[in-house]
Amino acid sequence: MKTTQLLEKLEFHDPHPYAQPLFVDDQGRIIRFMLKAGQSILEHNVPTSPFYVVVLQGHGIFRGGDGQEQPVGPNTLLIFDPGENHSVFATDEDLIFIGVLHGVPTARPGVVGGEIVREEQER
Numbered sequence: 843m844k845t846t847q848l849l850e851k852l853e854f855h856d857p858h859p860y861a862q863p864l865f866v867d868d869q870g871r872i873i874r875f876m877l878k879a880g881q882s883i884l885e886h887n888v889p890t891s892p893f894y895v896v897v898l899q900g901h902g903i904f905r906g907g908d909g910q911e912q913p914v915g916p917n918t919l920l921i922f923d924p925g926e927n928h929s930v931f932a933t934d935e936d937l938i939f940i941g942v943l944h945g946v947p948t949a950r951p952g953v954v955g956g957e958i959v960r961e962e963q964e965r
Contacts, residue, residue, distance in 0.1 A: 846958045848898055854878050854936060864940075865956040872956070873941045877902070877932035885929040891943040893928065895920040900937035905929045 846864060853860050859877040866872075870891070877883070877900075885905070895904070897918040903911050907926035913933075914920065922928045930937070 844958045848874065848940065849938065852876055852938065857881075859883055859932075861941075863956040865954075865958045867954040868945070870945060871941075871943045872958075873943075874957075875930075875937075875939050875941060877930070877937040879932050879935050879937075881937075882931040883929055885927050887925050887927045888922070888943055889925050891945055892924055893922040893926075894942040895922070895939050896942075897937070897939045900935045901933050902937040902939075903931045903933060 844865070853862065854876050856878070859875060859881045862874045862876070864872045864874050875883070879900075887907075895918075897914050897916055897920075899916055901913065901915045903913050904920055905911050906920075906922060906928050912920075930939075
């Protein structure tokens, strides 16, 4: 079993959001996103995987493929279909969320990485 604390060792970058890979292997990715208030991630999509988002802290506005803006806060789960366009804007406070993807076409088979693996290796 591998574990990590999701709200510790946070990194916020200027002037852009920071996406930190927590775990990456050929089965998928878990990424922690940290946005300062006012930062955004422009519209994009994940063509080969659904994209699952769990908001941990802060508030933001997510927009899905239908163009509708949805204000969200902690304890919210969002599910985007493969290829569905989505974007996010951190409103008046820092926003932290986890993104989960299935499969990683660019991953090297058998190679495992990310912060969780690094922490395990340091123990």
